[in-house]
Amino acid sequence: MLAPPDDLHPGMLTxxxxxxxxxxxxxxxxxxxxWGSHHWDVTDGTSARWFVxxxxxxxxxxxxxxxxxxxxxxxxxxxxxxxxxxGLGMSFVxxxxxxxxxxxxxxxxxxxxxxxxxxxxxxxxxxxxxxxxAEHRLAVTEFIAASHSAPGExxxxxxxxxxxxxxxxxxxxxxxxxxxxxxxxxxxxxEELLRARAPSLRRRLRHYDLVAARYSGSPTVVTHGEPHPxxxxxxxxxxxxxxxxxxxxxxxERDLCNLDPGDxxxxxxxxRRTGRKPDPELLEFFRLxxxxxxxxxxxxxxxxxxxxxxxxxxxxxxxxxxLDQLTGSLGSIRRTLRPIVAPY
Numbered sequence: 001m002l003a004p005p006d007d008l009h010p011g012m013l014t015x016x017x018x019x020x021x022x023x024x025x026x027x028x029x030x031x032x033x034x035w036g037s038h039h040w041d042v043t044d045g046t047s048a049r050w051f052v053x054x055x056x057x058x059x060x061x062x063x064x065x066x067x068x069x070x071x072x073x074x075x076x077x078x079x080x081x082x083x084x085x086x087g088l089g090m091s092f093v094x095x096x097x098x099x100x101x102x103x104x105x106x107x108x109x110x111x112x113x114x115x116x117x118x119x120x121x122x123x124x125x126x127x128x129x130x131x132x133x134a135e136h137r138l139a140v141t142e143f144i145a146a147s148h149s150a151p152g153e154x155x156x157x158x159x160x161x162x163x164x165x166x167x168x169x170x171x172x173x174x175x176x177x178x179x180x181x182x183x184x185x186x187x188x189x190x191e192e193l194l195r196a197r198a199p200s201l202r203r204r205l206r207h208y209d210l211v212a213a214r215y216s217g218s219p220t221v222v223t224h225g226e227p228h229p230x231x232x233x234x235x236x237x238x239x240x241x242x243x244x245x246x247x248x249x250x251x252x253e254r255d256l257c258n259l260d261p262g263d264x265x266x267x268x269x270x271x272r273r274t275g276r277k278p279d280p281e282l283l284e285f286f287r288l289x290x291x292x293x294x295x296x297x298x299x300x301x302x303x304x305x306x307x308x309x310x311x312x313x314x315x316x317x318x319x320x321x322x323l324d325q326l327t328g329s330l331g332s333i334r335r336t337l338r339p340i341v342a343p344y
Contacts, residue, residue: 003310004030004038005056005113012108013054016115017042020099020106023050023117033125037245041120049120050097055245057112062166064300072107072114075245079104079116080157081222082244085147088154092143094118094233094242123235131229137259139239140227141266144255145273148221158222161250163212165292168205170300175201184306186316190299193323200327201295208292211285220249227255253282257290295322 010028017023024045031039036059040052060071082095083104096104096116105116131137147154165171174194194201224231225246233240248254252270256278260266267278298319306312 003032005054008038008054008108008111008113012111012113013040013052013115016106016108017052017117020101020115021097021117022100037243051118051120053096053116053118054108055114055116057114059297059301061300062164064167064170064304068112072105074159075114076103076105077157077159078245078247081154081247084154084157085150085222085244088150090143090146090150091237092146092239092241093244094121094240095244121233121235121240123233123240126229126232126234128228128230131261134261134265136229136232136234136239137261137266138269140232140241141259141269142273143239143241144224144227144259145270147224148252148255148276149274150222154222155249158247158249161220161223161248161254163216163289165208165289165296167293167296167300170303171292171296174299174303183304184302184312185308186302186306186312190302190316190319193320194299197323197327201323204288204292204326208285208288211281215251215282215285218251221252223248223250223252223254225250225254228258251282251286252276253278254286257283257286291322291326295319295326298322 014025014028017025023042025042026045026047027041027043029041031041033039036055038054038056040054042050042052044050055075057068057071057075060075061068062071062074079096080103082093083098086093086095096118098104099106099117105114107114126132126136131140171194174191175198224241224244225248226243227241231241231243233242252274256267256270259270260283271277298315301312301315302319
């Protein structure tokens with residue numbers, strides 16, 4: 001995110017780090033990196049560095065009416081899975097450091113924020129977009145294949161994917177006649193844009209529902225959820241796959257939908273590694289789901305109180321770009337935009 005939340009004071013964060021991990025902060029610097037969570041570079045009293053993440057649980061809900069406790073529990077289960085995978089010897093998994101209670105996540109008081117702590121890693125970071133090389137792409141494919149083949153104990157914690165679209169109810173409300181445009185400066189423009197594209201969007205949603213119903217109940221694997229270049233690092237010890245906060249039990253195509261460069265090489269490598277042949281219809285389905293989810297999450301943001309800070313401005317720009325992508329033909333959707341916030 002581009003700016004920290006106004007209602008998260010530094011003292012709240014430093015207290016949570018002491019109470020949860022025994023970390024006494026010497027310096028705390030906000031990092032305007034990534035999109036969805038907030039990050040800080042923290043140095044403790046021993047001069048050790050940490051990468052600290054804070055999630056706004058309100059942005060992690062699957063529905064605007066979902067209690068924050070459920071969003072917290074789901075995020076905790078995803079991060080516990082990362083700890084489980086790392087404990088099984090998957091060294092490419094950059095898992096959070098467990099707190100003194102053994103949890104990978106800690107609520108900051110009774111607020112809407114939850115904090116997790118990671119060891120600071122030196123290395124090259126990447127951004128949303130294309131992979132830098134075939135080696136980079138194939139390394140991620142190998143990691144995905146390994147997590148998909150994880151033993152049964154890795155399936156204890158991750159939430160199950162029911163193939164629904166997070167915050168779809170907020171999107172449907174904005175598409176309908178009873179939307180309320182008084183929540184903030186982007187509410188009315190977002191509502192008007194959605195209504196102007198309503199027929200095309202409803203066709204997309206109907207198509208999505210038909211495919212989801214057909215594959216409901218299919219066998220699942222442990223999926224990362226967002227294995228794009230921005231969630232990778234190249235370190236002296238090799239490649240890492242980071243940000244396991246959307247880990248779920250889902251269909252393999254959830255991870256594979258945007259990995260292949262278009263020549264089938266990644267899909268073939270995955271099939272050789274796992275013996276599973278990716279389903280072209282499901283690859284397209286999960287690309288569509290990604291875009292519909294990002295659109296719904298933006299609708300959810302603008303259907304509640306908001307302002308005009310840098311995060312709101314960027315979300316609206318992404319929102320308009322997604323509308324352009326989604327209301328074209330029903331052909332293949334290739335992601336060209338960065339994700340908004342993805343609880344899926």
